[in-house]
Amino acid sequence: MANDKARRDVYEEQLEASLQKLWECQKKLGYKSCLPCSKIMDCPIRDGYVKAVYASMNKGQSGGFEF
Numbered sequence: 229m230a231n232d233k234a235r236r237d238v239y240e241e242q243l244e245a246s247l248q249k250l251w252e253c254q255k256k257l258g259y260k261s262c263l264p265c266s267k268i269m270d271c272p273i274r275d276g277y278v279k280a281v282y283a284s285m286n287k288g289q290s291g292g293f294e295f
Contacts, residue, residue: 239284246280249273 253273254260262268 239280239287243280243284246273246277250277 250262250273253271254262257265259265262271262274265271268274
């Protein structure tokens with residue numbers, strides 16, 4: 229049980245770090261969102277954030293999501 233808690237914390241920490249990088253980039257470019265950015269489809273920062281979101285949702289387990 230404690231190992232599951234530690235696993236969750238790792239993914240949450242990665243998500244928070246990715247979100248901070250995303251916000252820093254948006255602030256630097258003067259955007260409130262990634263949508264107006266011309267690099268939105270090829271952005272490693274945004275890609276890292278999206279991957280961190282999915283990893284935090286499934287806690288590193290493979291498989292799909294149900295919304």
